[in-house]
Amino acid sequence: MASESTAGPMPAAIAEAQGMWGYSRAQFVALIILVAALIVGPYFLYPVFLMKLLCFALFACAFNLLIGYVGLLSFGHAAYFGMGGYIAGYTAKAWGFTPEVAVIAGAVIAGLQGWVFGWIAIRRQGIYFAMITLALAQMVYFVCVQAPFTGGEDGIQAIPRGRLLGMFDLNEDMAMYWFVAAVFLAGFLMIHRIIHSPYGQVLKAIRENEPRATSLGYRTDDYKLVAFILSATLAGVAGGVKSLVFGIATLTDVHWSMSGEVVLMTLVGGLGTVFGPVVGAAVIVAMQNYLAEMGAWVTVIQGAIFVTVVLAFRRGLVGEIANLLKVKL
Amino acid sequence: MLELIETITGVPAPLLFGQVLLGLINGAFYAMLSLGLAVIFGLLNIINFTHGAQFMMGAFVAWMLLAWAGLGYWWALILAPLIVGFTGVVIERLMISRLYKLDHLYGLLLTFGIGLIIEGVFRNQFGSSGLPYRIPPELSGAWDLGFMFMPVYRGWVVISSLVVCLATWLVIEKTRLGAYLRAATENAALVQAFGVNVPRMITLTYGAGVALAALGGVLAAPIYSVNPQMGTNLIIVVFAVVVIGGMGSILGSIITGFGLGIVEGLTKVYWPEASATVIFVIMAIVLLTRPAGLFGRA
Numbered sequence: 001m002a003s004e005s006t007a008g009p010m011p012a013a014i015a016e017a018q019g020m021w022g023y024s025r026a027q028f029v030a031l032i033i034l035v036a037a038l039i040v041g042p043y044f045l046y047p048v049f050l051m052k053l054l055c056f057a058l059f060a061c062a063f064n065l066l067i068g069y070v071g072l073l074s075f076g077h078a079a080y081f082g083m084g085g086y087i088a089g090y091t092a093k094a095w096g097f098t099p100e101v102a103v104i105a106g107a108v109i110a111g112l113q114g115w116v117f118g119w120i121a122i123r124r125q126g127i128y129f130a131m132i133t134l135a136l137a138q139m140v141y142f143v144c145v146q147a148p149f150t151g152g153e154d155g156i157q158a159i160p161r162g163r164l165l166g167m168f169d170l171n172e173d174m175a176m177y178w179f180v181a182a183v184f185l186a187g188f189l190m191i192h193r194i195i196h197s198p199y200g201q202v203l204k205a206i207r208e209n210e211p212r213a214t215s216l217g218y219r220t221d222d223y224k225l226v227a228f229i230l231s232a233t234l235a236g237v238a239g240g241v242k243s244l245v246f247g248i249a250t251l252t253d254v255h256w257s258m259s260g261e262v263v264l265m266t267l268v269g270g271l272g273t274v275f276g277p278v279v280g281a282a283v284i285v286a287m288q289n290y291l292a293e294m295g296a297w298v299t300v301i302q303g304a305i306f307v308t309v310v311l312a313f314r315r316g317l318v319g320e321i322a323n324l325l326k327v328k329l
Numbered sequence: 330m331l332e333l334i335e336t337i338t339g340v341p342a343p344l345l346f347g348q349v350l351l352g353l354i355n356g357a358f359y360a361m362l363s364l365g366l367a368v369i370f371g372l373l374n375i376i377n378f379t380h381g382a383q384f385m386m387g388a389f390v391a392w393m394l395l396a397w398a399g400l401g402y403w404w405a406l407i408l409a410p411l412i413v414g415f416t417g418v419v420i421e422r423l424m425i426s427r428l429y430k431l432d433h434l435y436g437l438l439l440t441f442g443i444g445l446i447i448e449g450v451f452r453n454q455f456g457s458s459g460l461p462y463r464i465p466p467e468l469s470g471a472w473d474l475g476f477m478f479m480p481v482y483r484g485w486v487v488i489s490s491l492v493v494c495l496a497t498w499l500v501i502e503k504t505r506l507g508a509y510l511r512a513a514t515e516n517a518a519l520v521q522a523f524g525v526n527v528p529r530m531i532t533l534t535y536g537a538g539v540a541l542a543a544l545g546g547v548l549a550a551p552i553y554s555v556n557p558q559m560g561t562n563l564i565i566v567v568f569a570v571v572v573i574g575g576m577g578s579i580l581g582s583i584i585t586g587f588g589l590g591i592v593e594g595l596t597k598v599y600w601p602e603a604s605a606t607v608i609f610v611i612m613a614i615v616l617l618t619r620p621a622g623l624f625g626r627a
Contacts (some may be wrong), residue, residue, distance in 0.1 A: 061604075073434050073437070082366065106522055120613050120616050120617065121616075122570070123616050123617075123620040124616070124620060126433055126434065127370075127375075127376045127433055127434070127437060128572060130376070130437055131568040131569075131571065131572055132566060132572055132612070132616065134565055135565060135568050135569040135609050135612055136609060136612075136613070138565045138566075138569075138609065139606045139609035139610070142605040142606050143606065143607075145605075146602055146605075240444065256561075256565060260441060260445070263438065263441075267438065274540075278552070295453070296449045296452040296453045297447030297449065297453060298449075298451070299445050299448060299452070300445070300446050300449035300450055302442075302449075303442045303443065303444070303445030303446035303447075303448075303449060304446055305442070306438060306439070306441060306442025306443075306445065307424065307439060307442040307443060307446070310428070310435050310438050310439040310442065311427060311428075311439065312426060314431075314435065321496070
């Protein structure tokens with residue numbers, strides 16, 4: 001990997017705009033609101049619903065790391081999300097892993113899978129990249145249909161939540177909620193940290209103009225691959241936590257429609273915004289929850305949202321708000 | 330002769346030929362769909378994610394023509410592509426045409442959304458279990474080829490899709506219209522400066538690509554049951570086919586489509602468990618060795 005270029009002391013204006021730890025003032029306020037919502041949320045809303053929301057929010061944030069900051073549209077992120085869920089579920093159930101170890105195992109396998117798939121997919125750009133990631137994810141889907149450990153059509157059922165670190169019983173929904181909230185927040189902060197690191201700046205340079213980044217001496221493929229692995233790993237964490245919350249890991253989570261859903265969440269919230277994927281995930285999960293009895297109409301509504309957002313609100317909800325307030329969110 | 334084949338391949342000849350034939354039929358659909366994708370991509374620079382839904386619409390329109398209007402297979406073969414192609418023209422005019430100045434990924438996301446809407450509407454209307462569509466009497470029955478029985482309809486699908494693919498290739502490579510099309514693919518602004526109505530050509534090209542998908546759907550209707558998901562599962566494989574072949578060459582996508590269909594059929598004979606994934610594995614290998622695809626230009 002190319003060595004980071006240090007451009008000397010940062011001009012005062014830039015340092016101020018980036019604020020503390022890379023947070024602008026608006027982002028800092030939004031972060032406080034987010035943390036406050038995490039704390040009071042379970043006292044107003046059903047904890048299992050919130051946990052589902054947080055899993056998808058983390059999934060969408062991981063996806064946004066690629067599309068928003070490297071400009072790579074992965075249309076197969078369900079492969080990492082679903083595989084993280086299967087591995088976490090299997091290790092927790094069959095091998096008796098404690099929840100944190102099971103989630104880490106799922107994340108590691110998803111990350112390795114992301115390494116291989118990323119290595120293959122970054123050979124092409126743009127539309128081809130999307131098609132390749134989709135095709136590779138479909139391959140994972142077929143493998144999951146046939147592989148013995150996934151349980152095929154039945155999936156893995158009755159996954160125990162277990163005891164965190166062998167001490168704290170997570171079968172209580174509130175205990176599980178704090179675990180999920182902590183994992184989500186850690187993942188969220190980590191992604192923010194990655195984006196605002198020197199490495200993240202190079203990623204943005206690649207997004208804006210890859211030939212120029214190459215000519216500056218950056219091995220762009222390496223940067224893209226690392227971003228892909230990080231994104232896949234975090235998607236695996238989200239999937240692993242989700243399978244522990246619900247006690248099941250099924251084919252739904254590796255299906256292409258799940259890949260489409262995470263694209264939709266990120267798009268609705270705002271591509272390339274830090275808080276957009278969280279808001280987008282909240283909107284889509286809430287919609288699915290309240291419209292569940294409408295059956296296939298949910299698909300139609302999702303498609304209509306896709307079309308509307310692409311045609312009329314390409315900045316997404318958070319992007320539009322940020323644009324109105326003239327701040328970065 | 331038959332014994333020789335059986336000794337060499339190690340499987341009963343009817344099984345081998347049967348699977349190769351099935352592979353050829355799948356290959357016919359891969360070829361027709363990837364051809365449509367390539368034509369659309371060439372001029373519009375978008376990947377038409379709605380393609381699978383439009384394939385499915387072709388099959389459903391054939392079913393509706395028969396069930397509601399009493400128009401049989403031969404009518405459907407002409408009318409369904411026209412009807413579905415017309416919906417494609419409307420979609421292009423109303424929505425896709427607004428995105429040409431933006432990143433191509435938005436075109437992909439838009440057509441994906443449109444595909445979801447179409448699939449959802451059909452699932453609401455017809456359920457997901459599938460509807461039967463009978464083989465027309467003229468094409469039912471089977472030929473005895475000596476070494477196997479060949480259902481007439483399957484032979485018809487392979488031959489007619491080959492004809493359609495070659496006709497498309499001829500139109501693009503050998504006619505004046507095709508020359509305009511290729512010129513606009515290279516440099517649309519220049520062609521427009523010569524007085525060719527490029528926006529209309531783009532619209533009609535999209536309509537034609539969609540009609541090709543719908544024609545595939547009509548051909549598929551008697552083989553697979555007509556159901557709302559029939560297109561989506563197929564189209565993801567077709568994306569892999571497109572990546573393997575590269576979208577630069579029309580003839581290349583035809584050859585790749587049929588070739589991969591046969592490979593898939595043979596995999597079903599020798600290693601059935603891998604038949605669903607073999608095309609994706611080939612895609613990975615091709616990407617590692619020839620990233621631009623077998624017939625593509627980098």
